[in-house]
Amino acid sequence: MAEAKAASMKKRWGWITIKHPRQIKVAIATKLILSFLLVIVLISIVFMVFGIRLINNLILNEAQEKVRNDLNAAREIYLSNLTHIDDVVSLTAERFFLRDALSTGYFEAAEKELCHIQEEADLDFISVTDKYGYVVVRTGNPQSLGDNQGSDEMIQAVLSQDESVAATIIVSAEDLAKESLLLAEKAHFQFIDTPLARVREESEETAGMMLKAAAPIHDTNGHLVGVVYGGVLLNRNFKIVDKVKQTVYENVKYEGRDIGTATIFQDDLRISTNVRNVDGSRAIGTRVSEEVYNQVIVQGEPWIDRAYVVNSWYITAYEPIRDVYDRIIGILYVGILEQKYSDIQQQTVFTFLTISIIGAVITMTVAYFVGERLLVPINKLVSASQQVAKGNLDAQVSITTNDELRYLADSFNAMAQALKRRDEQLKEFTTQRIMESERLALVGQLSANIAHELNNPLQGILTFSHLLLEDDDCKDATTQFSLEKIVGQANRCRDIIRGLLDFARQRKPDKTYCNVHEVLHECVSLVEHQALFHNIEVVKHFQEDLPMPIIDAAQVERVFINMIVNAAEAMEGSGHLNISTRYSIRKDSIEIAFSDTGPGISKENLKKIFDPFFTTKDVGHGTGLGLAISYGIVKGHKGTLTVESELGNGTTFIVALPVNVNGDNPSNG
Numbered sequence: 235m236a237e238a239k240a241a242s243m244k245k246r247w248g249w250i251t252i253k254h255p256r257q258i259k260v261a262i263a264t265k266l267i268l269s270f271l272l273v274i275v276l277i278s279i280v281f282m283v284f285g286i287r288l289i290n291n292l293i294l295n296e297a298q299e300k301v302r303n304d305l306n307a308a309r310e311i312y313l314s315n316l317t318h319i320d321d322v323v324s325l326t327a328e329r330f331f332l333r334d335a336l337s338t339g340y341f342e343a344a345e346k347e348l349c350h351i352q353e354e355a356d357l358d359f360i361s362v363t364d365k366y367g368y369v370v371v372r373t374g375n376p377q378s379l380g381d382n383q384g385s386d387e388m389i390q391a392v393l394s395q396d397e398s399v400a401a402t403i404i405v406s407a408e409d410l411a412k413e414s415l416l417l418a419e420k421a422h423f424q425f426i427d428t429p430l431a432r433v434r435e436e437s438e439e440t441a442g443m444m445l446k447a448a449a450p451i452h453d454t455n456g457h458l459v460g461v462v463y464g465g466v467l468l469n470r471n472f473k474i475v476d477k478v479k480q481t482v483y484e485n486v487k488y489e490g491r492d493i494g495t496a497t498i499f500q501d502d503l504r505i506s507t508n509v510r511n512v513d514g515s516r517a518i519g520t521r522v523s524e525e526v527y528n529q530v531i532v533q534g535e536p537w538i539d540r541a542y543v544v545n546s547w548y549i550t551a552y553e554p555i556r557d558v559y560d561r562i563i564g565i566l567y568v569g570i571l572e573q574k575y576s577d578i579q580q581q582t583v584f585t586f587l588t589i590s591i592i593g594a595v596i597t598m599t600v601a602y603f604v605g606e607r608l609l610v611p612i613n614k615l616v617s618a619s620q621q622v623a624k625g626n627l628d629a630q631v632s633i634t635t636n637d638e639l640r641y642l643a644d645s646f647n648a649m650a651q652a653l654k655r656r657d658e659q660l661k662e663f664t665t666q667r668i669m670e671s672e673r674l675a676l677v678g679q680l681s682a683n684i685a686h687e688l689n690n691p692l693q694g695i696l697t698f699s700h701l702l703l704e705d706d707d708c709k710d711a712t713t714q715f716s717l718e719k720i721v722g723q724a725n726r727c728r729d730i731i732r733g734l735l736d737f738a739r740q741r742k743p744d745k746t747y748c749n750v751h752e753v754l755h756e757c758v759s760l761v762e763h764q765a766l767f768h769n770i771e772v773v774k775h776f777q778e779d780l781p782m783p784i785i786d787a788a789q790v791e792r793v794f795i796n797m798i799v800n801a802a803e804a805m806e807g808s809g810h811l812n813i814s815t816r817y818s819i820r821k822d823s824i825e826i827a828f829s830d831t832g833p834g835i836s837k838e839n840l841k842k843i844f845d846p847f848f849t850t851k852d853v854g855h856g857t858g859l860g861l862a863i864s865y866g867i868v869k870g871h872k873g874t875l876t877v878e879s880e881l882g883n884g885t886t887f888i889v890a891l892p893v894n895v896n897g898d899n900p901s902n903g
Contacts, residue, residue: 270597270598270601271594271598271601274594274597274598275594278590278591278593278594281590282586282587282590285586285590286583286586289579289582289583289586290579293575293578293579293582294540294549294575297549297570297572297575298538298539298549298551300549300570301538301549301550301551301568301569301570302538302551304478304482304483304494304551304568304570305536305551305552305553305566305568307478307481307482307568308478308482308496308566308568309553309566311474311477311478311481312474312478312498312566315445315466315473315474316400316401316402316445316447317400318355319355319357319400319445319446319447319464319465319466320398320400320447320449322351322355322357322447322464323360323398323400323447323448323449323462323463323464324398324447324449326348326351326360326449326462326464327398327449327450327451327461327462329347331343331344331347332344332362332451332460332462333451333452333453333454333459335362335370335371336362336364336370336451336453336459336460337453337459341362341370341371344362344371345371345373345376348360348362348371348373349373352373352464355464356466357464357465357466358374358413358414358417358444358464358465358466358467359372359373359374359375359413359414359417359464359465360373360462360463360464361373361374361383361413361462361463361464362451362460362461362462362463363383363384363389363460363461363463364459364460365393365458365459365460365461366382366384367382367383367384367385367386367389367390367393367461368380368381368382368383368384369381369382369383369412370460372412372413374413374414374416374417375411375412375413375414375415378412378413381412383461383463386409386463387403387557387558387559388401388403388446388447388448388463388558389448389461389463391448391558392448392449392450392461392463393450393458393461396450396458397450398447398448398449398450399447399448399449399558400445400446400447400448401446401447401557401558402443402444402445402446402468402555402556402557402563402564403443403444403446403557403558403563404441404442404443404444404500404557404563405421405441405442405443405444405446405467406440406441407421407422407440407441407442410441410442410467417442417467418440418442420442420467420469420470420471421439421440421441421442421467421469422438422439422440423438423439423469423503423505423518423519424437424438424519425437425438425439425503425519425521426517426519426520426521428520428521428522428523428544429523429542429545430523430524430525430542431502431520431521431522431523431524431527432502432521432523432524432527432528434502434521439500439501439503439505441500442467442468442469442500442505443467443468443469443498443500443505443555443563443564444465444466444467444468445465445466445468446463446464446465447463447464447465448461448462448463449461449462449463468498468500468505468506469500469505469506470505470506470518471506472506472507472508472516474496474498474506475495475496475497475498475506475507475508476496476508478496478568479492479494479495479496479508482494482496482568483570488571488573488574489573491510491546491571491573492508492510492571493570493571493574494568494569494570494571495507495508495509495543495548495567495568495569495571496508496567496568496569497509497565497566497567497568497569498555498564498565498566498567499522499555499564499565499566499567500563500564501531501563501564502521502522502527502531502565503519503520503521504517504518504519504520504521504522505518505564506518509543509544509569510544511544511545512545517544520544522552522565522567523541523542525541526541526550526552526565529552530552530553530554530562530565531554531562531565534554534562536551536552536553536554537550537551537552537553538550538551540572541569543569546571546572546573547572547573548569548570548571548572549569549570549572549575550567550568550569550570551567551568551569552565552566552567553565553566554566608639611631611633611635611639611640611643612639614631614632614633614643615631615633615639615642615643615646618630618631618646618650619646622650622653627650627651627653627654627657628650628654629650630647630650631643631646631647695720695724699720699724743785743786743789743867743870743871744786744788745784745785745786745871746784746785746786746787747782747783747784748782748783748784748785748787748790749782750780750782750783750785750790750815750824750826750891751776751780751815753787753790753791753794754774754776754794754813754815754826756791757791757794757795757798758772758774758798758813760795761795761798761799761802765807766799766802766803766807767802767807768807769807769808769809770802770805770807770808770809770810770811771809771810771811772798772811772813773810773811773812773813774813774814775812775813775814775815776814776815777814777815777816777817780815780816780817780824781824781893782893783823783824783871783891783892783893785871785891786867786871789867789870789871790867790871790891792863792864792867793864793867793868793875793889794826794828794889796860796861796863796864797828797864797887797889798811798813798828799860800860800861800887801828801829801830801832801885801887802830804830804832804833804885805830805831805832806832809830809831809832810830810831811828811829811830811831812827812828812829812830813826813827813828813829814826814827814829815827818890822892822893823873823890823891823892823893824890824891824893825888825889825890826888826889826890826891827886827887827888827889828886828887828888828889829884829885829886830884830885830886831884832884832885833881833882833884834879834880834881834882834883834884834885835877835879835881835885836881840877840879843861843877844861844862844865844875845862868889868890868891871891871892872892873889873890873891873892874888874889874890875887875888875889875890876888876890
């Protein structure tokens with residue numbers, strides 16, 4: 235039962251069992267799913283990496299763009315307060331009671347009116363100087379009069395330009411005390427150690443940063459008779475920063491903390507802020523980080539980036555605050571709690587990862603079903619190929635899908651049909667060859683027996699023919715001619731019978747190391763004095779240091795003589811015979827080439843040249859067994875005998891005899 239189930243699974247999943255040691259069987263569907271999974275994982279990783287980075291950048295850019303806009307709003311609120319002070323001071327300068335007070339020197343009524351204006355306009359003080367800069371009225375400290383404020387930058391600008399001026403300025407503790415002792419106390423700060431802040435030698439701040447405005451007072455003739463100035467101290471004044479938080483961030487909280495904060499810095503010191511310490515108190519007296527300080531105060535460039543603010547990370551925006559002479563004296567700041575955006579990033583990334591994983595699972599499921607559908611035609615091909623492997627060449631595959639698998643099935647069916655036709659042809663050819671081989675064997679055996687039986691009476695004919703030639707009674711010309719014909723034909727019959735016997739009873743070679751060059755020299759010396767070779771030039775090109783093959787010298791000599799005689803007969807006793815020796819290209823044998831300058835052999839005859847009894851010579855001049863015997867001898871030495879020829883360009887026979895590839899053969903010398 236288990237075996238049947240396993241076989242069913244193999245068929246279902248497209249397994250092909252091939253016997254191989256330590257082979258791990260992997261289903262095609264599994265490979266497809268794993269391939270899809272690999273692609274999905276790689277794509278998902280790429281998408282996740284770039285997607286997460288893109289999400290983070292988008293969220294960060296969005297947060298930075300928001301704080302940039304928030305900073306614009308905070309600046310407008312800040313400047314609107316400065317404009318308000320400028321408007322109050324400018325309108326006050328045009329009031330008639332100031333002109334009368336400066337003209338008459340009676341300031342009691344003016345002081346009361348200025349106190350009323352200060353209270354309504356929510357200013358910290360309003361003061362008046364004469365045209366020389368001496369203070370004649372102070373609402374914040376009425377007893378402190380008579381000091382000269384002509385050296386004050388803003389008073390000096392009004393006296394010299396006769397125009398109103400409004401700006402943020404730094405006021406010394408001494409000048410603050412003149413205007414109000416309370417202002418001097420509010421301006422005083424002890425520095426609080428702040429992480430990442432720059433190192434300062436000072437430990438406290440006594441000067442204050444103020445929104446201040448000053449305007450000229452004119453008499454009825456338009457002449458400058460004095461200056462009115464007033465302002466609001468920013469130190470420990472939280473109206474502006476709280477209005478920014480309320481207006482821009484609407485006092486929204488995130489996990490119990492204000493999501494948005496605003497701060498006014500005097501140099502690097504927080505003098506007004508709604509950033510909270512751990513205990514919930516305002517973080518006044520703390521300082522900005524050194525990195526932000528260097529960019530905003532030192533370089534004068536805005537900072538739009540994340541920054542560490544007191545005890546948390548914020549997405550922040552800082553820009554410099556400048557005085558009346560465009561000097562950087564402080565920083566305006568807004569920031570959004572980074573934790574909110576970090577949580578948004580995490581939630582977005584988690585959602586993105588969830589979607590990616592769900593997409594991967596869905597894709598894998600689709601891939602599984604696609605793999606299942608692909609396996610149907612593949613299993614058909616596997617089953618049909620197994621049938622063909624078992625010998626069933628009638629197996630066919632039917633696939634209707636219009637894709638490569640259909641073309642593969644058509645090719646498989648064509649291949650199976652071609653194999654079937656070839657198998658039938660091979661069977662027919664094999665049967666014919668077996669019958670021919672048996673017939674040739676019988677013919678060869680019969681020929682050997684006939685040749686053996688004919689040899690004895692033929693020997694008698696030759697013997698008695700020679701005796702008759704020697705007899706004096708047979709010396710007349712007619713009888714002599716007839717007897718010579720009988721002897722010649724009998725010798726020809728003897729040669730045919732001897733060739734038949736040699737061809738039918740080829741013995742195994744008796745091999746030993748032999749010098750091929752010596753065998754060739756011997757062969758040439760045996761034939762060169764014959765009449766056939768009188769007009770033939772034999773040229774030898776022997777390669778030195780060829781190894782000595784293991785051969786039967788007598789048999790190989792017979793082959794060489796046959797090659798030499800055939801070449802001479804082909805050239806009809808006139809021409810050049812080149813005999814050369816060389817290493818084969820693979821150097822596993824030596825080659826002996828016999829090249830003549832005869833008429834060559836046609837392509838048709840080249841195919842039959844080694845067949846027994848095939849000859850192109852005239853009748854009575856050859857048996858057609860010489861090359862067949864030579865071919866058998868060379869083959870018995872595990873060598874090759876090949877021929878190259880072209881009509882009109884001569885013929886070359888090449889005998890290749892194997893040598894010991896280990897290189898321990900003696901040299902031919």
